[in-house]
Amino acid sequence: MEHEKNPFVVSGKIQPEYFCDRVSESRHLVKSLLNGNHLVLISPRRMGKTGLIRFCYEKPELRDNYNTFFIDILHTTSLREFTYLFGRQIYETLLPRSKKMLLAFVQTMKSLSAQFGFDPVTNMPTFNLELGDITHPELTLEEIFTYLEKTDIPSIIAFDEFQQVANYPEKNIEALLRTHIQHLSNAQFIFAGSEYHIMQEMFLSAKRPFYNSADTLELKAIDLEEYTRFVVHHMANAERTISASDIHKVYHLFRGNTYAMQKTMNEVFTLVGKGDTIDTTDLVQAINNVIDSKEALFREQLSNIPDKYKPVLYAIAQEGEVSQPTSSHFIRGHKLPSASASQYAVRQLLESGIITRLAGRYSLNEHFFCLWINRLYGKQTLAQMLESVHDIGPES
Numbered sequence: 001m002e003h004e005k006n007p008f009v010v011s012g013k014i015q016p017e018y019f020c021d022r023v024s025e026s027r028h029l030v031k032s033l034l035n036g037n038h039l040v041l042i043s044p045r046r047m048g049k050t051g052l053i054r055f056c057y058e059k060p061e062l063r064d065n066y067n068t069f070f071i072d073i074l075h076t077t078s079l080r081e082f083t084y085l086f087g088r089q090i091y092e093t094l095l096p097r098s099k100k101m102l103l104a105f106v107q108t109m110k111s112l113s114a115q116f117g118f119d120p121v122t123n124m125p126t127f128n129l130e131l132g133d134i135t136h137p138e139l140t141l142e143e144i145f146t147y148l149e150k151t152d153i154p155s156i157i158a159f160d161e162f163q164q165v166a167n168y169p170e171k172n173i174e175a176l177l178r179t180h181i182q183h184l185s186n187a188q189f190i191f192a193g194s195e196y197h198i199m200q201e202m203f204l205s206a207k208r209p210f211y212n213s214a215d216t217l218e219l220k221a222i223d224l225e226e227y228t229r230f231v232v233h234h235m236a237n238a239e240r241t242i243s244a245s246d247i248h249k250v251y252h253l254f255r256g257n258t259y260a261m262q263k264t265m266n267e268v269f270t271l272v273g274k275g276d277t278i279d280t281t282d283l284v285q286a287i288n289n290v291i292d293s294k295e296a297l298f299r300e301q302l303s304n305i306p307d308k309y310k311p312v313l314y315a316i317a318q319e320g321e322v323s324q325p326t327s328s329h330f331i332r333g334h335k336l337p338s339a340s341a342s343q344y345a346v347r348q349l350l351e352s353g354i355i356t357r358l359a360g361r362y363s364l365n366e367h368f369f370c371l372w373i374n375r376l377y378g379k380q381t382l383a384q385m386l387e388s389v390h391d392i393g394p395e396s
Helices: 023-034 049-057 079-094 099-108 110-115 137-150 162-167 173-182 196-204 224-237 244-253 258-271 280-293 295-303 307-319 328-333 339-351 367-377 382-388
Strands: 039-042 067-072 116-118 125-127 155-160 187-193 215-218 355-358 361-364
Touching: 023 039, 023 049, 023 187, 023 215, 039 049, 039 196, 049 067, 049 155, 049 187, 067 079, 079 099, 079 137, 079 173, 099 137, 110 137, 137 173, 162 173, 162 187, 162 196, 187 196, 196 355, 224 244, 224 258, 244 258, 244 280, 244 382, 258 280, 258 367, 280 295, 280 367, 280 382, 295 367, 307 328, 307 339, 307 361, 307 367, 328 339, 339 355, 361 367, 367 382
Parallel strands: 039 187, 039 215, 067 155, 155 187
Antiparallel strands: 116 125, 355 361
């Protein structure tokens, strides 16, 4: 039996026919790069930054004229780790593309020359670099930028979760990167990030090295009607039926979060067969299946959060979004100790990345984690939540 293609893609490369909307955002991103500008791309996590960048990388005007690199630095904690990922990604991207460019890269990386060898059969360089091999990250980083400047084909480099560099223990990392980047004439950069306050400070404050150095694109939720048409169309093509009102419920439950909506539709697609009509019961089962698959991770995540912060976390999860976590209404409504304790907990949860602040409102970064907490401690069932949020739009 031929495998049925699931049109609601949640990982890997997304074919154009399965990519929803983002027409104006794609146009903005490509135009900025073609005009020789750098770009700051800001959005909440899992709103589709990575998918948008990779989608644009496949457009002929970029694919045919640039070397494109994507480096996710979310889990880096130092300049050494940043440099390691940067160099490794360039090597792995060039490996299947061009022997000439790969050899040029190897020859430029003099600080790592001892780590390169050559396969006697293919005569291609082998590279067994480990993190500990980078003993002088500033020098290695300089060599990487030197290589980028010398390539015959210009480059586009995307750093995902770029706000991480602000947390590195080394001093003046932003100034170091800015110095290298501003002297390049052969590369454009995309600085993507999900922490609004940090990204805005980095690129909009006159006191910071990257001030006024790039165009800015803010990625918001996909338009509700566009997403509704997308889901209805692909369900219908697969001989399934879903109502616009049920799609709206999912959209508003997740406040337009691309990953959470797509993950739900991906799961519900596998639950029903051809000729079936999807209803709220199917949606509840699909969401619970996703939560169940992540439960071990969520339990581990929750166990790492200090007990004194958990009441505030649970309260924000029950509310969904909170604009004033120190208000008397919020404190009394959730029986929290005090406004000062709530303020401190919010600050710590923000710094740890458990919650985020967007447009003045606090919420959990991971929507399924939020629903899992509500399943344990909340006052409403998932079915009740779906029904109660259908008339509430996401923050614009």
